[in-house]
Amino acid sequence: METIEPDYLVCGAGAMGMAFVDTLVSDTTATIAIVDRYAQPGGHWTRAYPFVHLHHSSVFYGVNSRILGDQKTDVVGWNKGNSTMAPGLEVRAYYTNVMHSTFLPSGRVTYYPMHEYTGNGEFRSLLTSKTYHVGEKTKIVDATYMNVEVPSMRPPPYKISNEVEVIAPNNLPDIQRPYAGYTVVGSGKTSIDSCLWLLANGIDPAHITWIRPRDMWCFDRAIMQPPDRFRDQNVAASMATGEAIMSATSIDDMWLRLEKAGVMLRVDEHAKPTMWRCATISVLELEQLKRIKNVVRKGRLRGVSNDQVTLESGSYTPVADSIYIDCSANSIPKQPSVPIFNGRHITLQPVRACQQVFSAAVIAHIEATYDDEKFKNDLTTPIPHPEHPDEYPGQRLQTLRNEIGWRTQPKTAAFVANSRLDVVGAMNPLPPSDPREREKFQAVVAAAFAAQMEKLEMLARSDSDREHSIGQKSEMAEARL
Numbered sequence: 097m098e099t100i101e102p103d104y105l106v107c108g109a110g111a112m113g114m115a116f117v118d119t120l121v122s123d124t125t126a127t128i129a130i131v132d133r134y135a136q137p138g139g140h141w142t143r144a145y146p147f148v149h150l151h152h153s154s155v156f157y158g159v160n161s162r163i164l165g166d167q168k169t170d171v172v173g174w175n176k177g178n179s180t181m182a183p184g185l186e187v188r189a190y191y192t193n194v195m196h197s198t199f200l201p202s203g204r205v206t207y208y209p210m211h212e213y214t215g216n217g218e219f220r221s222l223l224t225s226k227t228y229h230v231g232e233k234t235k236i237v238d239a240t241y242m243n244v245e246v247p248s249m250r251p252p253p254y255k256i257s258n259e260v261e262v263i264a265p266n267n268l269p270d271i272q273r274p275y276a277g278y279t280v281v282g283s284g285k286t287s288i289d290s291c292l293w294l295l296a297n298g299i300d301p302a303h304i305t306w307i308r309p310r311d312m313w314c315f316d317r318a319i320m321q322p323p324d325r326f327r328d329q330n331v332a333a334s335m336a337t338g339e340a341i342m343s344a345t346s347i348d349d350m351w352l353r354l355e356k357a358g359v360m361l362r363v364d365e366h367a368k369p370t371m372w373r374c375a376t377i378s379v380l381e382l383e384q385l386k387r388i389k390n391v392v393r394k395g396r397l398r399g400v401s402n403d404q405v406t407l408e409s410g411s412y413t414p415v416a417d418s419i420y421i422d423c424s425a426n427s428i429p430k431q432p433s434v435p436i437f438n439g440r441h442i443t444l445q446p447v448r449a450c451q452q453v454f455s456a457a458v459i460a461h462i463e464a465t466y467d468d469e470k471f472k473n474d475l476t477t478p479i480p481h482p483e484h485p486d487e488y489p490g491q492r493l494q495t496l497r498n499e500i501g502w503r504t505q506p507k508t509a510a511f512v513a514n515s516r517l518d519v520v521g522a523m524n525p526l527p528p529s530d531p532r533e534r535e536k537f538q539a540v541v542a543a544a545f546a547a548q549m550e551k552l553e554m555l556a557r558s559d560s561d562r563e564h565s566i567g568q569k570s571e572m573a574e575a576r577l
Contacts, residue, residue: 097218101231102129102206106239107213110139111158112444112456113239114191115517118159119460121202126464129230130199131208131219138191140244144184145265147293151285151376152315153179155322156519157187160457161198163516164190169325174292174380179322237442241434242452242481245425247286252422255399255406262400262420265290277415279305279405281397282423283312285375290421291385301387305415307407309396312371313351313485314361317378323522333359334523338548347486347555364391372485373427374450397424433478437469445478447498449491454517458502461511475501475508489555496549 104120106113109132120126134142141148150157154165165182175181182190199205208228213219217236220227230236247264256262265286278299280290287306294304318326319333336357344350351369354360361377362369363385377385395408405414434443436459447455462472479494499520502508512518527534 097227097229099229099231100129100206100234102127102234104128104235104237105213105217105219105230106130106237107219108132108139108239109134109137109191109195109207109209110239110244111141111191111453112242113139113237114194115159115453115456116237116239116444116460117199117205118161118194119457120464121199121205122161123461124464125204127204127206128199129206129208129234131211131213133210133212133222135209136188136192137195137207137209138188140246140249141184141187141191143248143266144246145248145286145289146184146269147265148184148289150181150187152181152317152320152519153322154182155179156320156451156517156522157182157453158190158517159194159198159453160515160517162190162194167322174296174384175317175378176380178317178378179325232440235440235442237444239444239456241431241443241445242428243431244428246427247422247425250425252281253424254397257399257401259402260400260420262422264422265293268293268421271419275303275417275419277303277305277418279307279414279418279420280423281307281420282425283308283310283371284373284423284427286425286427287423288375288377288381288385290423291388292381295384295387301389303415304388305390305392305418306388307392307397307405309393309408310371311362311364311367311369312373312375313369315374315376316358316361317376319359320376320519320523327522327526330523331525333357338544341489341492341548341555342551344551344555347489347558350489350555351485367393369485372482372488374482428481430480430483433480435473436476436478437463437472439469446481447476447479448520449479449482449495451517451519454515454519457515457517458508458512461508465507465511475505486558489552493549493552493556496545496552500545 103126106117106128109130114137117128117130120128136142155167158164165180168180170176170178170180195207200207210222211219212222217230217234218227248266252262268290278294280287291304291306295301319330321330323330337354337359340350340353340357344353351360361382363382394410397407399406400420403413405412433445436443436445442463444456444459446452447458459476462475466472477494477498479491482491502512513521527537
């Protein structure tokens with residue numbers, strides 16, 4: 097066993113791990129060892145389907161020190177009018193460039209691809225089984241806690257008869273013949289991407305079946321665009337969001353107001369979404385998805401054979417010669433929040449809702465800037481990735497609380513203001529240059545923050561009451577059993 101003594105051992109070279117390391121490399125003189133089970137950096141991007149794109153503008157993704165994408169606006173396609181979104185191939189190349197053009201040339205980063213962290217400060221090569229151990233002063237950073245999962249990482253979680261063809265989205269471009277039916281399994285963004293791929297490649301919507309156990313709220317991608325070209329549009333959406341929250345009489349009413357304001361979208365206006373995962377789509381993509389009329393809402397898939405598709409709440413007879421595209425992976429499963437800073441351990445989690453890479457960069461900045469562990473944790477309360485629409489008020493409330501904490505610290509306020517990963521900054525109006533006018537502006541913003549937080553607390557309590565009621569019913573059901 098070989099002992100190494102870097103300042104940090106970062107477990108995982110995915111998006112959050114890379115953003116964390118980038119800030120340490122830029123802002124400190126620390127030495128860092130990066131351990132990753134894959135052969136190249138990029139985490140789940142190295143396993144994603146080949147037609148995957150970012151779900152929002154490239155401007156806000158990656159690491160702080162290196163721009164991703166061409167910074168243009170799409171003029172054709174279903175993202176027309178919005179800033180370009182890097183395809184998966186570009187994202188993978190980007191992370192490889194960050195590693196080999198920024199991290200390794202610094203002389204302070206060592207990279208161990210095809211290695212697995214085994215715990216207790218130890219990791220080993222998957223190819224040679226050689227083991228390494230870090231010194232007691234090395235801090236251990238868990239950049240895998242979010243446990244991102246894409247369909248290609250596991251077999252489908254339902255029974256499949258031998259004669260049935262089920263593929264991951266990764267294999268869609270390998271299809272060599274027409275099928276009578278194409279069945280997309282799943283409710284999330286991967287299923288949306290797969291449906292759009294089929295439509296873009298000329299598949300008749302009548303030949304597509306979408307097994308969609310839940311409907312989902314999505315951001316309209318147009319509301320989160322680069323500030324140099326779209327600030328007025330972004331600010332209008334931010335104002336509309338605040339107005340919807342302040343006017344809402346309930347969480348359901350809030351979502352309807354957000355939809356009416358054009359902030360949120362759903363594929364079927366007659367189905368109440370029970371899913372919220374921070375996904376984004378464009379209005380043009382939405383129009384395409386609405387062309388698919390064969391939507392099956394009978395719960396999750398349980399089994400597939402040539403003559404029957406079995407679901408939680410029923411079954412149906414499929415079209416003969418159907419191919420099934422499994423999009424049922426949970427992407428980012430909900431994980432319990434744990435303290436980000438805990439002795440020598442740092443566990444990367446979102447500290448701003450729906451912004452993982454920005455969160456990782458902020459955590460690295462706070463680690464590099466402050467010493468007191470309690471103070472660092474006070475500035476970085478984790479915000480679990482959401483599952484249900486009712487989580488939105490509590491999620492947004494904690495985001496605002498964290499934002500207020502950052503604003504009270506000049507160094508952190510400056511870091512956030514200068515971060516290219518900061519979506520929220522792109523949605524805020526620019527403060528006046530005159531000092532007196534700026535002071536008035538800041539007072540108005542502070543008052544709006546306070547009022548919105550009070551309303552969000554009320555809405556979040558209603559979600560808490562709902563969860564408590566569900567828990568009580570569950571306990572009663574268990575008692576009856």
